[in-house]
Amino acid sequence: MIRDVALGQYIPGNGIVHRTDPRVKILLLIAFIVFIFCSFSFVSLGIVTAAVAVIILLSDVSLKLYLKSLKVIIVIVLITSLLNLFYGTGDPIFKWGFISVTMAGVYRAIFVSVRIILLILISSCLTFTTSPTDLTDAIERLMKPLKVFHIKVHEIAMMMTIALRFVPTLLEETDKIMSAQKARGADMESGGIIKKIKAMTPVLIPLFVSAFRRAYELAMAMECRCYHGGQGRTRMKTLHMKGSDCVGIIYAAVVLAGIVLGNIFFTAVI
Amino acid sequence: MSFISAENIKFSYDDSEKTVLNGVSLKIEEGEFLALLGHNGCGKSTMAKTLNAMLLPTEGTVWVENMDTKDESLVFEIRRNVGLVLQNPDNQLVASVIEEDVAFGPENLGIPPEEIRERVDESLKAVDMYEYRTHAPYKLSGGQKQRVAIAGILAMRPRCIVFDEPTAMLDPNGREEVLNTIDALKKRGITIVLITHYMDEAVLADRVIVMDNGKILLEGKPREVFSNVPLLKKHSLDVPQATELAYKLMGAGLKVSKMPLNTDECVRLLEEVLG
Known part of the structure; x- marks a missing residue:
């Protein structure tokens, strides 16, 4: 769901x-x-x-x-x-x-x-x-002139792409962690709002740790595929x-x- | 000269005293399928990462063709030639659309758009994921994701692909898909280095290297290596189930002429023995 x-x-x-x-x-x-x-x-x-x-x-x-x-x-x-x-x-x-x-x-x-x-x-x-990819692509291209002011346009667009890519992955992971914590008796439904927020700690901490681990691995995979920033990079889909x-x-x-x-x-x- | 040769590699991570690799020398010929075996922490993953300059050996040299991995100006040329596929397929995919992810490598290499398109289609067809090209990665199964990750490497047209436990996180179906893909790549003439701790995967290779404690313990054809059952057991390594059965039967006084490596060979052996 x-x-x-x-x-x-x-x-x-x-x-x-x-x-x-x-x-x-x-x-x-x-x-x-x-x-x-x-x-x-x-x-x-x-x-x-x-x-x-x-x-x-x-x-x-x-x-x-x-x-x-x-x-x-x-x-x-x-x-x-x-x-x-x-x-x-x-x-x-x-x-x-x-x-x-x-x-x-x-x-x-x-x-x-x-x-x-x-x-x-x-x-x-x-x-x-x-589509989100088209949007980030277009934003990257539209912001290109801002390079004059030393704004890292390509990096910003890359971060947006990766963020969009990992939204479903991390949502799924949150789901899994919540189930795992519930299986261990964690109570996330009862109590007032403050109690509910506090009950999220055992979900958020593993999620953060995992996100960092993923980031590390992704960086390695990107390096394996010769990623070295926007310089000299071409795109498969060019906008016309x-x-x-x-x-x-x-x-x-x-x-x-x-x-x-x-x-x-x-x-x-x- | 071999395609890849590592000479007396030593490696230790900055923050620890322990040496992970302790003088490993190995040669990989173009077009061969090499399996690197060993239990956790034996240094096989570290070894893999030295082959495409992800890690630089503290001592010794790794040569890819005639390129020294320590030469920073050659890093991208080396990585283009020697691709690395990692364990977790989820953490290797960059874009939200499959074909765009596969295009990531060639885009980094600065290849013209029309050729990227060609390479992407070709790579996706090679891993049998072409009909999924416009899908989002999160809707795929583990095996399919790993095949997309392989296509992403393939699009750089590497001559060698190093697989670092590519099936460790997959279910049996996914494992089979990935192994079939690896087999198909070998048939295309791509050099394969498969790092695994599944013995029955290692059996598929032309040559097996068993590592232990940062050193090479055994090296040879799968049948030669797995015939050393006592030595492998001593280093708490498994042998394929078929081999283990034959070994136990040998212990019980049965004559085994040829060590079986898979179920079929084992069945044939038993038929022979039982008359």
């Missing part, structure tokens, strides 16, 4: 979003985050919402999964919009004691909740449609820009234009 946990929840598929170059997808995600926060009028917000909706519908991932990802943050959305409701200045439309709600506050609450929801949807779309990637970029440009026009010609409400 614990082995089925998929990090980042990649859903295999073959839609246009899946086939888009992961680098382009990451850049588009960043662009859309900027778009979402730079939409100041209702028209702009509407345009960006529609744009996100189109991507989601094209993504070849069931809408249920998107709703599931929203479920987690629904509380955050409610709290932040509630707080924003009382934040606005201007004539109150509702007053009770020291609490006053203004029209500006209502607008602000709407904007904030729509923005958070869009943010979650668009980033879920990236993780749903991009395709027609569909250009479509993505043009799409983002059109959305940008729409938002800019929406911001200029319609009154900003926030």
Whole structure:
């Protein structure tokens, strides 16, 4: 059961979003985050919402999964919009004691909740449609220019790859250690939260020891396969820009234009 | 000159007084299948790691072809030629997708992408894991993982592969898969060094070296080596079950012309004896 946990929840598929170059997808995600926060009028917000909706519908991932990802943050959305409701200045439309709600506050609450929801949807779309390996690969390639500032880009990407590789292995191991400790009479279910955390010590210590042993062995295996950092290293899979990637970029440009026009010609409400 | 030759190797780990290897000399010819036997702590794993410059001998020299393993500039050339497969398959796989893991070695060697693709496909086919190429390693069985690890070494196109107890953590099915793979590699002309403490695996080799206390105790063809039952027993080493049975029958006064090494040979011997 614990082995089925998929990090980042990649859903295999073959839609246009899946086939888009992961680098382009990451850049588009960043662009859309900027778009979402730079939409100041209702028209702009509407345009960006529609744009996100189109991507989601094209993504070849069931809408249920998107709703599931929203479920987690629904509380955050409610709290932040509630707080924003009382934040606005201007004539109150509702007053009770020291609490006053203004029209500006209502607008602000709407904007904030729509923005958070869009943010979650668009980033879920990236993780749903991009495999973890593609993601780390794309991050490595996108960060390449940072080498100028002596940032070890290749090493960071390698660490991410290895971390992703070992998530299921270590989960499985945790499962085994827990069973082993239970077999020796360890009680992990009863008691309050503090007691439960304390009960995890006999699981965590062997897990850590084993993780270090694994790291040592892995380092040796990597050296056996001539690993010597990123220098002179080639990759089997090279990323190439395709027609569909250009479509993505043009799409983002059109959305940008729409938002800019929406911001200029319609009154900003926030 | 032999393909690999070790001359009077001594080795001790930095933090201990004890010498793990105590003057081992051995030669490995190109294309042969050598089994290195011995019980735990006899120095066989350490010996294996000196063969591809993972460990450098404190005294003596290891030559791979005409490359000295002490020469730092040759380290990658040596490791490319002499691959090392370790015991735990889980801790040898680097990537979350099998074909990407197999590509790791050639990528490190700076090989062009099209050729890496070719090598990866070829290596995965050689270990019979090609149809699993897009799977994640954690969903495979131990034997399958170990075969992927072998493919990862194979993709560097080594001339020799050293196996350091590759079946120790596997179930009987996994063991058989890995041994069959090793056999197939030998047929392709790759030199094999198999380190093991399973006697019935050592029987498959062309030549067996038995180590004890950091020294070579016995060396020869499997049949010659395993005929020395008393000596092996004295050093608390096992012999294949078939050999042991024949040895006990010999003790009971039976005439055995040829020491059996496996079940088939033993059955034939018994048939002969029982008429």
